[in-house]
Amino acid sequence: MTNERRDFIKKTSLAGIGAAIAVPSIASADSKKTFRWKMTNCYGAGAPFYSTGPGSASYFCKRVEELTDGRLRIKHYPAGELIPAMEGFDAVSKGTIEMNWGNSFFWAGKTFAAQYFTAVPFGMNFQGTNAWLQFGGGQELWDEVYKPFNVIGLAAGNTGVQMTGWFKKEIKDVKDLDGLRMRVPGLAGKVLEQLGVSVKLLPGGEIFPALERGVIDAAEFVGPFQDRRMGFQKAAKFYYTTGWGEPSNTTECLINKDAWATLPKDIQAIVKTVAAECNLMGLSWSEANNSEALEDLVKNQGVEAKTLPDSVIEKLRELTFVTYAKLTANDPLVKKVHESYFAFKAMHDDWQNKSEEVVMTKLSS
Amino acid sequence: MTNERRDFIKKTSLAGIGAAIAVPSIASADSKKTFRWKMTNCYGAGAPFYSTGPGSASYFCKRVEELTDGRLRIKHYPAGELIPAMEGFDAVSKGTIEMNWGNSFFWAGKTFAAQYFTAVPFGMNFQGTNAWLQFGGGQELWDEVYKPFNVIGLAAGNTGVQMTGWFKKEIKDVKDLDGLRMRVPGLAGKVLEQLGVSVKLLPGGEIFPALERGVIDAAEFVGPFQDRRMGFQKAAKFYYTTGWGEPSNTTECLINKDAWATLPKDIQAIVKTVAAECNLMGLSWSEANNSEALEDLVKNQGVEAKTLPDSVIEKLRELTFVTYAKLTANDPLVKKVHESYFAFKAMHDDWQNKSEEVVMTKLSS
Numbered sequence: 179m180t181n182e183r184r185d186f187i188k189k190t191s192l193a194g195i196g197a198a199i200a201v202p203s204i205a206s207a208d209s210k211k212t213f214r215w216k217m218t219n220c221y222g223a224g225a226p227f228y229s230t231g232p233g234s235a236s237y238f239c240k241r242v243e244e245l246t247d248g249r250l251r252i253k254h255y256p257a258g259e260l261i262p263a264m265e266g267f268d269a270v271s272k273g274t275i276e277m278n279w280g281n282s283f284f285w286a287g288k289t290f291a292a293q294y295f296t297a298v299p300f301g302m303n304f305q306g307t308n309a310w311l312q313f314g315g316g317q318e319l320w321d322e323v324y325k326p327f328n329v330i331g332l333a334a335g336n337t338g339v340q341m342t343g344w345f346k347k348e349i350k351d352v353k354d355l356d357g358l359r360m361r362v363p364g365l366a367g368k369v370l371e372q373l374g375v376s377v378k379l380l381p382g383g384e385i386f387p388a389l390e391r392g393v394i395d396a397a398e399f400v401g402p403f404q405d406r407r408m409g410f411q412k413a414a415k416f417y418y419t420t421g422w423g424e425p426s427n428t429t430e431c432l433i434n435k436d437a438w439a440t441l442p443k444d445i446q447a448i449v450k451t452v453a454a455e456c457n458l459m460g461l462s463w464s465e466a467n468n469s470e471a472l473e474d475l476v477k478n479q480g481v482e483a484k485t486l487p488d489s490v491i492e493k494l495r496e497l498t499f500v501t502y503a504k505l506t507a508n509d510p511l512v513k514k515v516h517e518s519y520f521a522f523k524a525m526h527d528d529w530q531n532k533s534e535e536v537v538m539t540k541l542s543s
Numbered sequence: 544m545t546n547e548r549r550d551f552i553k554k555t556s557l558a559g560i561g562a563a564i565a566v567p568s569i570a571s572a573d574s575k576k577t578f579r580w581k582m583t584n585c586y587g588a589g590a591p592f593y594s595t596g597p598g599s600a601s602y603f604c605k606r607v608e609e610l611t612d613g614r615l616r617i618k619h620y621p622a623g624e625l626i627p628a629m630e631g632f633d634a635v636s637k638g639t640i641e642m643n644w645g646n647s648f649f650w651a652g653k654t655f656a657a658q659y660f661t662a663v664p665f666g667m668n669f670q671g672t673n674a675w676l677q678f679g680g681g682q683e684l685w686d687e688v689y690k691p692f693n694v695i696g697l698a699a700g701n702t703g704v705q706m707t708g709w710f711k712k713e714i715k716d717v718k719d720l721d722g723l724r725m726r727v728p729g730l731a732g733k734v735l736e737q738l739g740v741s742v743k744l745l746p747g748g749e750i751f752p753a754l755e756r757g758v759i760d761a762a763e764f765v766g767p768f769q770d771r772r773m774g775f776q777k778a779a780k781f782y783y784t785t786g787w788g789e790p791s792n793t794t795e796c797l798i799n800k801d802a803w804a805t806l807p808k809d810i811q812a813i814v815k816t817v818a819a820e821c822n823l824m825g826l827s828w829s830e831a832n833n834s835e836a837l838e839d840l841v842k843n844q845g846v847e848a849k850t851l852p853d854s855v856i857e858k859l860r861e862l863t864f865v866t867y868a869k870l871t872a873n874d875p876l877v878k879k880v881h882e883s884y885f886a887f888k889a890m891h892d893d894w895q896n897k898s899e900e901v902v903m904t905k906l907s908s
Contacts, residue, residue, distance in 0.1 A: 306830065462673045463677070468898070469890045470890065495906075527907045529767070531903065533706075534704055534903060537668050538900040543888075
């Protein structure tokens, strides 16, 4: 097992390096050519982190223009401005639009494998996710999953740990979830349904009024900074911070492969590097903003920030893995992605338990 | 306090964005100019992470050449090939060399403030460090500290958590440190001396023979991947993983300011972005490699990976902060950096205790 793992790291590391440090292109006719691209977004105008602010789609486009000295100009269209919010994947796949900004798990209806490149319930945090993507075979699997769609996905941001969500009443036991009406999309919703939660799929703007008027009893969104902007603290006081559903959440920059092939090598390298810069910058911005926002919510706005009871966590874990077993059973590629992800996680957990976890539990004040 | 903190984040965030997304330069005469630069390195040829491999100095130089389509070519000289290992700062400061790769804490003899931009005993991990540098005022302070030297420092890598080190005998109590001869440089060494440790400053290549022959009883180096290459596991079996001395460790790309000013805006943006890519890539490579190496050391090489006893951690913490008080007392700029760092840490710890720590303690297998 250990030797296999070592080989695995070696092979994928070398593959990664080879791809990344390809010999610079010799200046060609192409190097003077300019490109005008369009990027759509799953998120609307003014959404911090996703459409505005450091590391966001608008930052990415400005930065690519700056690094290419204007040779690649990407016009950014927040959701709804050119096409509806969730039509970016098909538009990029067809090539009517060159790029889309969002999260790969929005495309889980096309293949459940897309889940693993955004957020994995009971999965890895930022460190583990990026180590897997870059040096554990994750990016190669992402390429394989997206090949039939003629697109490439790049990691271009990370919110860090997302919260379980806002609850009007305290959760003391698994039974307290039974009958709860909760806004919670995706895989976390599928798991919670098995505990009797009535899952409501509401767009961002409709969550606060629904929570305030009692149409729903609980809501999951992102983290302290984004959640505070929505005003959830005025409608629910119990904030469960246990990030079981999204221990990290990767932003996706989606690119049409034919359009990609027309770019000179130096511009391709710039696009990839700016995506990496946005990945780190987005995480750092989230960490700084969430730190400030959580302190404010707890100290000034009467919010109780709590972890879920262990009994609830254990039940969620059990049901999550039952759900994975069903969703991976009939698709060999999904199974392959799942197994690669969790094999890497097992190895990384052992290291992390002895490094980052010790820093947090024994060294922090 | 909370409102002040909020303003602090807002101001530094906006400053950061302003600096980062400056309007792209209009193509000028400069945009066709080519540059030939030299980069020295604090580490020798073949040092993984620092001089070779993903995110290292050699990767950085190749990547800059690729993104600039050959307009900026940086020739990389590992330690000793052009100048001795630790003369990079002065050479870059004088402008005889444009860049140096290493760690800012090597320059702590010039100003103790340099310590805070690499690794801080009882300080922050990767997430906190980068949030402080990018959005907590850290980079601005780094610029201020380096201004008199005519240089700029950029974060360009991170090893993640580094280990306490290798010990021939178990450490059960503070008394077990008394009289120990240990290779441990920097601030951690100053703290350990106060517990009776006899600190030995040995270059990397001399550590293994000294440990094997019993000239020293213990040695601190980096982490599992780099340490295993040195063979320490063949000379000492107790591996203390508690990263109190370096909860994260930032790689520095040092740049002469006059040389920097000659670069067109697009090339400056490329250099900064490649440094950010190396920062993330270095961390990911460390995480992947350390995971594999620690598993191998424990399962196949008879190493005992242990955390320090709580009583030892508490004594180290106490003495570390006594040491900080002495080192910051007589220099207002050092004090300002120290206070900025630990104020940000206090706020970030509260968030991290409720997010990443929960992921590690309650969600990981």
